[in-house]
Every structure is written in C-alpha cells, then in structure tokens.
Amino acid sequence: MANTHVKEMQALKEHLGKHQLKLTRQRELILSAFLRQEHITAEAMYHQLAKSDPHLGLATIYRTLNLFCDAGLAQARHFGSQTKYDNVSHKGHHDHLICTGCEKIVEFENEEIERLQEEVATKNGFTINTHRLELYGLCSRCRH
Amino acid sequence: MANTHVKEMQALKEHLGKHQLKLTRQRELILSAFLRQEHITAEAMYHQLAKSDPHLGLATIYRTLNLFCDAGLAQARHFGSQTKYDNVSHKGHHDHLICTGCEKIVEFENEEIERLQEEVATKNGFTINTHRLELYGLCSRCRH
DNA sequence: ATCATTTTGAGAGAGCTTATCAATTTCAAT
DNA sequence: ATTGAAATTGATAAGCTCTCTCAAAATGAT
Numbered sequence: 004m005a006n007t008h009v010k011e012m013q014a015l016k017e018h019l020g021k022h023q024l025k026l027t028r029q030r031e032l033i034l035s036a037f038l039r040q041e042h043i044t045a046e047a048m049y050h051q052l053a054k055s056d057p058h059l060g061l062a063t064i065y066r067t068l069n070l071f072c073d074a075g076l077a078q079a080r081h082f083g084s085q086t087k088y089d090n091v092s093h094k095g096h097h098d099h100l101i102c103t104g105c106e107k108i109v110e111f112e113n114e115e116i117e118r119l120q121e122e123v124a125t126k127n128g129f130t131i132n133t134h135r136l137e138l139y140g141l142c143s144r145c146r147h
Numbered sequence: 148m149a150n151t152h153v154k155e156m157q158a159l160k161e162h163l164g165k166h167q168l169k170l171t172r173q174r175e176l177i178l179s180a181f182l183r184q185e186h187i188t189a190e191a192m193y194h195q196l197a198k199s200d201p202h203l204g205l206a207t208i209y210r211t212l213n214l215f216c217d218a219g220l221a222q223a224r225h226f227g228s229q230t231k232y233d234n235v236s237h238k239g240h241h242d243h244l245i246c247t248g249c250e251k252i253v254e255f256e257n258e259e260i261e262r263l264q265e266e267v268a269t270k271n272g273f274t275i276n277t278h279r280l281e282l283y284g285l286c287s288r289c290r291h
Numbered sequence: 292a293t294c295a296t297t298t299t300g301a302g303a304g305a306g307c308t309t310a311t312c313a314a315t316t317t318c319a320a321t
Numbered sequence: 322a323t324t325g326a327a328a329t330t331g332a333t334a335a336g337c338t339c340t341c342t343c344a345a346a347a348t349g350a351t
Binding site for chain 1: 227246247253255259263264268272279283284287290
C-alpha cells in the first residue's frame with residue numbers, strides 16, 4: 004500500500020465510516036490491487052490475489068468490488084456476460100474503444116460528445132446521471 | 148405474416164441460403180413476432196408466443212434471435228443481467244436514453260455524435276464496426 | 292480485554308444462456 | 322410425390338457469472 008493510494012484509501016475509510024462498515028485486511032488488499040488496474044473482472048482479481056492470499060474468497064472479491072462502486076471508487080460495466088470494474092477514482096469518466104480482434108481496450112474522453120449527449124437528453128426531458136459509450140472495431144494491428 | 152414484413156423475410160431467406168440453413172415454421176413465427184417489437188428479451192418472447200404455440204421451446208427462441216443477429220436483423224444488447232434484442236432491420240442504428248426510474252427507453256439518433264465517434268476512432272487507429280451508446284438518467288415524469 | 296456488530300470463506304443457490312441429443316422437419320434430388 | 326442426408330426442434334441438463342447463507346473469525350467502540 005505504502006503511500007501511493009492514500010487518497011483512495013481515505014475515500015474508502017470515509018465511506019466505511021458513514022455506513023457503519025469496517026476496515027478489514029481483505030478490503031485493504033483488494034483496494035490496493037484494484038487501483039493498479041484499469042478495468043478488471045472479479046474472477047481475474049481472484050486469480051491474481053490468490054498468490055498473496057490463497058484463502059481469499061471469490062464472494063469477498065465481488066462484495067468488495069461492489070462496495071467500491073458504492074463508495075464511488077469503481078464503476079461496474081457489463082461486457083457481454085461478464086462485469087468489469089473500472090477504476091474511476093482518480094481518472095474521472097472515460098469511454099472505451101474495443102478491438103474485437105485482440106480484445107484490446109483503449110480509453111478516451113471527448114468533451115464534445117459529452118456535451119451533445121446532454122443536449123439530446125435535455126431535448127427529451129431527461130436528466131443524465133451516467134452513460135456508457137463503447138466503440139467496437141479493429142485496431143490498426145488487427146486490420147489486415 | 149401477410150405482406151407487412153416482406154423485406155425482412157427476404158433478408159432472412161438470403162442469410163439462410165448463404166449458410167445452408169433452413170426456413171422453418173418456428174423461424175417465420177418468431178420473425179413475425181420479433182418485428183412487432185422495439186426491443187425484447189428472449190424470455191418475454193417465450194411467454195408472448197406461448198399463446199400461439201405452446202410447444203415452442205425457450206432454447207429455440209434464443210437460437211433464433213441469435214440467428215437474427217447474425218443475419219443483421221437484430222442486435223443484442225446487455226442490460227444488467229439480461230439481454231435485449233433490438234429490431235434494427237428497418238430502423239437503422241439508434242442509441243438509447245434509459246430512465247432508471249421507470250425503465251422507459253427512448254431511442255434517438257445523432258449524426259454529430261456518430262461523426263465524432265469516427266473521429267476518435269481514426270485518431271486511435273481504429274476502424275469502427277458497431278457501437279453502443281446508452282444514457283442513463285431520469286425522465287421528466289420520474290424527476291421530482 | 293470485552294463484546295456487539297460486521298465480515299469472511301466455502302459452498303449452495305439463483306438467473307440467464309447455451310449444449311446435448313433423440314425425434315422431427317426441411318428441401319434437393321430423384 | 323418419395324426419398325434421404327442434413328438441419329432443426331423441444332426438453333432438459335449443464336455452464337457461467339454472480340449472490341445468498343451461515344457458522345466461524347475479525348473489527349473496533351467501550
């Protein structure tokens with residue numbers, strides 16, 4: 004953990020405090036590992052963390068990642084049949100370009116698109132809370 | 148079926164021909180019902196079609212809707228844990244505004260957004276095949 | 292240190308979708 | 322029209338991802 008993810012740790016503690024939840028060894032461990040990722044599945048974290056803690060349960064990973072979502076540190080995203088958890092704490096919102104050839108994921112942000120989305124929403128009487136934009140195609144390497 | 152969905156029927160037959168697949172009573176029935184929907188789940192079609200054909204299997208619905216996706220008549224979209232199949236044949240591509248209050252779905256199109264998406268993709272060396280844009284929020288009725 | 296409360300781990304269970312396979316249907320070739 | 326190889330169907334089992342259950346363990350306010 005060291006002193007790298009202090010801010011996120013602080014945000015987590017704040018959330019825990021507000022909801023009568025406790026800070027556990029597992030939650031610290033999972034947070035620390037999660038913050039090193041861009042987006043990851045619970046299953047992937049399970050295998051990854053099995054090295055440092057072979058007895059960490061899969062259910063705990065799921066519970067904890069969902070907790071991070073509640074705390075605003077993570078954001079769940081459904082990709083096909085799986086859920087990926089995005090690290091959203093220090094990077095802010097971003098959308099995805101997904102290569103259907105090699106599964107590579109590129110993140111991007113575009114203010115103009117965001118603005119137009121607001122416009123569409125307003126025109127239809129909606130107030131947007133979140134959105135999701137995914138572009139599927141082939142990256143330069145897979146296109147030939 | 149009558150003469151309403153002739154074009155889609157034609158498109159389906161073309162796909163079947165190209166892939167050594169056969170036209171069955173079930174496929175005709177499911178296509179006809181599907182084209183009357185905007186977006187629907189396999190489960191919902193199953194119950195809806197049980198009236199006209201009580202022995203139609205759920206697996207057949209899934210298989211057939213996936214077939215429609217291959218044929219370009221439908222498009223699958225994952226909403227939480229469920230998959231909804233969109234009728235995309237005669238309406239062209241469209242995106243969605245989704246009310247998290249009442250589950251209402253409003254379709255929209257925005258050329259400018261599409262254009263910007265292409266721009267982002269090109270900038271990253273991608274060629275887009277499809278995309279998906281979903282805006283989540285509250286509709287005017289649910290907001291108060 | 293105590294103890295009420297929360298959390299964990301392991302496995303059972305739930306929800307959605309796909310695989311299996313014998314019986315049936317389709318359709319191209321007689 | 323009949324035949325027969327190949328595809329499709331229906332019923333159900335199986336698979337996958339995720340959540341629930343609950344006894345045992347850990348947390349943290351006192």
